Amino acid sequence: MELEFLGTGAGSPAKSRNVSSVALKLLEEINEIWLFDVGEGTQHQILRTTIKPRKISKIFITHLHGDHLFGLPGFLSSRSFQGAQKNEPLVIFGPRGIADFVKTSMRVSQSKLSYPIKFVELTQDGLIFENSRFRVYAAHLNHRIECFGYRIEEKDYPGELLVDKLIAAQVPSGPLYGQLKAGKKVTLADGRVLDGRDYLGETRKGRIIAILGDTRQTPAIAKLAQNADVLVHESTFGRGEAHLAHDYYHSTCMEAAQCALRCQVKQLFLTHISARYVGIQALQLAKDASKVFPKTKVVKDFDVFTVPFPTRKRGVHS
Amino acid sequence: MELEFLGTGAGSPAKSRNVSSVALKLLEEINEIWLFDVGEGTQHQILRTTIKPRKISKIFITHLHGDHLFGLPGFLSSRSFQGAQKNEPLVIFGPRGIADFVKTSMRVSQSKLSYPIKFVELTQDGLIFENSRFRVYAAHLNHRIECFGYRIEEKDYPGELLVDKLIAAQVPSGPLYGQLKAGKKVTLADGRVLDGRDYLGETRKGRIIAILGDTRQTPAIAKLAQNADVLVHESTFGRGEAHLAHDYYHSTCMEAAQCALRCQVKQLFLTHISARYVGIQALQLAKDASKVFPKTKVVKDFDVFTVPFPTRKRGVHS
Ligand SMILES: [Zn+2]
Ligand SMILES: [Zn+2]
Numbered sequence: 001m002e003l004e005f006l007g008t009g010a011g012s013p014a015k016s017r018n019v020s021s022v023a024l025k026l027l028e029e030i031n032e033i034w035l036f037d038v039g040e041g042t043q044h045q046i047l048r049t050t051i052k053p054r055k056i057s058k059i060f061i062t063h064l065h066g067d068h069l070f071g072l073p074g075f076l077s078s079r080s081f082q083g084a085q086k087n088e089p090l091v092i093f094g095p096r097g098i099a100d101f102v103k104t105s106m107r108v109s110q111s112k113l114s115y116p117i118k119f120v121e122l123t124q125d126g127l128i129f130e131n132s133r134f135r136v137y138a139a140h141l142n143h144r145i146e147c148f149g150y151r152i153e154e155k156d157y158p159g160e161l162l163v164d165k166l167i168a169a170q171v172p173s174g175p176l177y178g179q180l181k182a183g184k185k186v187t188l189a190d191g192r193v194l195d196g197r198d199y200l201g202e203t204r205k206g207r208i209i210a211i212l213g214d215t216r217q218t219p220a221i222a223k224l225a226q227n228a229d230v231l232v233h234e235s236t237f238g239r240g241e242a243h244l245a246h247d248y249y250h251s252t253c254m255e256a257a258q259c260a261l262r263c264q265v266k267q268l269f270l271t272h273i274s275a276r277y278v279g280i281q282a283l284q285l286a287k288d289a290s291k292v293f294p295k296t297k298v299v300k301d302f303d304v305f306t307v308p309f310p311t312r313k314r315g316v317h318s
Numbered sequence: 319m320e321l322e323f324l325g326t327g328a329g330s331p332a333k334s335r336n337v338s339s340v341a342l343k344l345l346e347e348i349n350e351i352w353l354f355d356v357g358e359g360t361q362h363q364i365l366r367t368t369i370k371p372r373k374i375s376k377i378f379i380t381h382l383h384g385d386h387l388f389g390l391p392g393f394l395s396s397r398s399f400q401g402a403q404k405n406e407p408l409v410i411f412g413p414r415g416i417a418d419f420v421k422t423s424m425r426v427s428q429s430k431l432s433y434p435i436k437f438v439e440l441t442q443d444g445l446i447f448e449n450s451r452f453r454v455y456a457a458h459l460n461h462r463i464e465c466f467g468y469r470i471e472e473k474d475y476p477g478e479l480l481v482d483k484l485i486a487a488q489v490p491s492g493p494l495y496g497q498l499k500a501g502k503k504v505t506l507a508d509g510r511v512l513d514g515r516d517y518l519g520e521t522r523k524g525r526i527i528a529i530l531g532d533t534r535q536t537p538a539i540a541k542l543a544q545n546a547d548v549l550v551h552e553s554t555f556g557r558g559e560a561h562l563a564h565d566y567y568h569s570t571c572m573e574a575a576q577c578a579l580r581c582q583v584k585q586l587f588l589t590h591i592s593a594r595y596v597g598i599q600a601l602q603l604a605k606d607a608s609k610v611f612p613k614t615k616v617v618k619d620f621d622v623f624t625v626p627f628p629t630r631k632r633g634v635h636s
Contacts, residue, residue, distance in 0.1 A: 012396045013362050019392075040392040041359045044331050066427045070392040074337075074358040077384045078330045097426045104422040108415045109384045110463050145428050 001026055001154070001207060001307040003230065005271065005299045006045040007037075010236050011067055014275040017301055018045055019067035022232060022271070024152065024209060025051070030133055032057040035075075036150065036211045036232075042071035043078045045301065053079040054088050058129075060136075061094030062213025063147035064101065073105035080113040093120045093128060093138070095146045122148055125220065133206075139223050141215035144249040149213055151224040154206030158183070162199050169194075205310050210265070214272060216246055217255050225263040229310055233259060234272035235298070238281075239288040253285040257292035266310065268296045319344055319472070319525060319625040321548065323589065323617045324363040325355075328554050329385055332593040335619055336363055337385035340550060340589070341374070342470065342527060348451055350375040354468065354529045354550075360389035361396045363619065371397040372406050376447075378454075379412030380531025381465035382419065391423035398431040407434045411446060411456070413464045414439045440466055443538065451524075457541050459533035462567040467531055469542040472524030476501070480517045487512075523628050528583070532590060534564055535573050543581040547628055551577060552590035553616070556599075557606040571603040575610035584628065586614045 002025040009017030019039025026032050033055045035042070046053060053075065062068055072092075079090070092098060099119040106113065122128060122138050129136040137151040161181040166173075171180075171188065179186050180196035187193050210228040212221065214236070225231045236250035245252045251259075253270055260268040270289060273282055286298040320343040327335030337357025344350050351373045353360075364371060374397065380386055390410075397408070410416060417437040424431065440446060440456050447454040455469040479499040484491075489498075489506065497504050498514035505511050528546040530539065532554070543549045554568035563570045569577075571588055578586040588607060591600055604616040 012399050013365065013392075015365055018362070040389065041362050044336070044359050044362070047331065047333055064427050066392055066395045066423075066429055069427060070388075070395075070423070071358065074331075074384055074388045077388075081330050101422060101426040104419060105384075105388070108419040109382050109387060111384055 001029060001209075003209070003232070003269070003305045003307060004049060004051065005269075005301060005303045006042055006049070007039045008271045008273055008299050008301050008303075009067075010234075010272045010274045012275070013039070013041060013067075016278065017273060017275070018042070019071075020062075020272060021045065021071065022211065023049075023051055023056070024211070026134075027055070029154070030131070031055070034058045034060065034152075036060045037062055037068040037213070038071040038075050039067045040070040040074075043075045046075075048302065053082050054084040057088070057090060059090065059092045059094075060138075060148075060150050060211075061092065061098055062141075062149065062211075063143055063145055064095055064097050065145065065214070068213065069098075069101065072102060073109070073111075076102065076106070076113060076117070077109075077111050080111070080115065084113075084115045086115055089116045089118060091118045091120060091129075093122060093136075095148065096121045096123065125223070137224065139220040141213055141220060142218035142249065143214045143216070147213040147215060149215065149221065149224045150211050151228070152209040152211070154208070156206050157204035159200035159203045162201055166199055207307050207309060209307065210263075214250060216249050217251060217259065221259055222263055225259065225265055228263065228265045230267045230269060230305070230307055231256075231260050231263065231265040232269045232271055232299075235270035235285055235289070236272050236274050238277065238285055253289040253296075253298075254292060257289035257296055260293040260296070266295065267305075268293055269305070270296060270298045273298060319347060319527075320622055321527070321550070321587070321625060322367060322369065322622045323587075323619060324360055324367070325357045326589045326591055326617050326619050326621075327385075328552075328590045328592045330593070331357070331359060331385075334596065335591060335593070336360070337389075338380075338590060339363065339386075339389065340529065341367075341369060342529070343369070344452075345373070347472070348449070349373070352376045352378065352470075354378045355380055355386040355531070356389040356393050357385045358388040358392075361393045364393075366620065371400050372402040375406070375408060377408065377410045377412075378456075378466075378468050378529075379410065379416055380459075380467065380529075381461055381463055382413055382415050383463065383532070386531070387416075387419065390420060391427070391429075394420065394424070394431060394435070395427070395429050398429070398433065402431075402433045404433055407436060409436045409438060409447075411438045411440060411454075413466065414441065443541070455542065457538040459531055459538060460536035460567065461532045461534070465531040465533060467533065467539065467542045468529050469546070470527040470529070472526070474524050475522035477518035477521045480519055483517055525625050525627060527625065528581075532568060534567050535569060535577065539577055540581055543577065543583055546581065546583045548585050548587065548623070548625055549574075549578050549581065549583040550587045550589055550617075553588035553603055553607070554590050554592050556595065556603055571607040571614075571616075572610060575607035575614055578611040578614070584613065585623075586611055587623070588614060588616045591616060
């Protein structure tokens, strides 16, 4: 599981930062990539990475401001042009209006895509997607227009079957191992009753990623970010600019840090960096925020981070 | 008058060529820049030039395929963000549907632009714009979807008043000079009748630029390109690929060259170069075309060309 930042700027593209997009690479887990926001030029950024557009199976749009959205029609067309198949559908989650925008763009440009798109227009907070490995939750943030943040929860990995322990207990191998692995109770031929949970290794906790859109501070953030391994938070303004941030429906680096601290996240990534902060000034955002929350980093375009497994909780049967 | 190529690729952006856009810089003439097509990432390309978005007063869209269009919403937003004023309006010419696309994009993203936009949706061939210095004509090309080419005619510069000749003829200076400069007949106090046209220098012919969209060969091209100083022609396919070009509603480099020859243009710029032609292969397109029309060049992103004044015709009163 990796996060690859494709655009880390705010508002308009700048030479050093493109507008918003971040890829959550779940290649090892489910052989898919999920994209969060698609600012103009996201497909150009992807050209400079190893990401294959056809691997992108889901797109989550936080809000419909142009710097988070206007790269979507071009990306969809190029995904088609680059050979995505009928059986490689794409699901687009986002606020109401996302389907209208995409459909108008495809209709006007007479683009015929090689794959189907399913739109999920969000209206309320809660679980929006679940498969065998992940759950995704969305919640309304507080921005000038309707805006969502996302929480991606990886389900826990069940413990491995402790084969050595079974052999030591002289349990014969066979179909019964499968039942033990599923944590069930089984009765052996010799009459012994074994509890599978006694023969399972450590449960590995799944990881939690919270990716927010543009927002003021609002209680909904805690719902999304609580105990997250990684929090991706906007930082449009710097220390001492809380009033400005509030007026423009954004956050400061300090607010993001306080939020990370409160929500007990493991790592804070600051993004959506204004063109007013270049070079050393962007580093100052991180420096200031670090005083509140040490594990803070201002991300740059093309930064890639592996999301480590949490160590905070151990499986109860280890 | 300069042409600056901002995107010279076909279909999808590539590392070396962005999708279509070319700027006609009329800064010396009327202090304006006109943009022809706005593929995705055009605003990013503009960041790497000296072009100021607020100087762009007119946009001409050839057709609504995404690679010519999808950069428009982002460009419009950034032009606003970068401080274009209420009195710096923008006129967008293009096929039917252009207003729908732009208005939907602006509505969905809740973008409020700082300047007004006027849409001119084209339906037929002919004169589409005229001011004191320029005339612009549009004509339907032959592409998979409705597509226009544009001919920009600079009006002739009237000859300078030959003051030395007037002094030699002992014509007293005064308001009467203005009438002579306008080419009128005037009667002097001593009874002499002078024809202003006898006292005017060489008329300087205006320049003609033809910028085509994607197209097969079609008679309409001659209307646009005849005697042009510069012809910007697509070259999606190479020598020997006329069938392919026809099937995909495009042209080969050879067809473009034959067209340039037939229309007696001065200079041919080949653009809309497929990603199949990289490096030396793109040069081969020019090499092949040059055998038919020597003044051929395959353009690259950020190429800038000054359009010279034609020398073919001299003012009749010189
Ligand atoms: Zn934003
Ligand atoms: Zn094209």
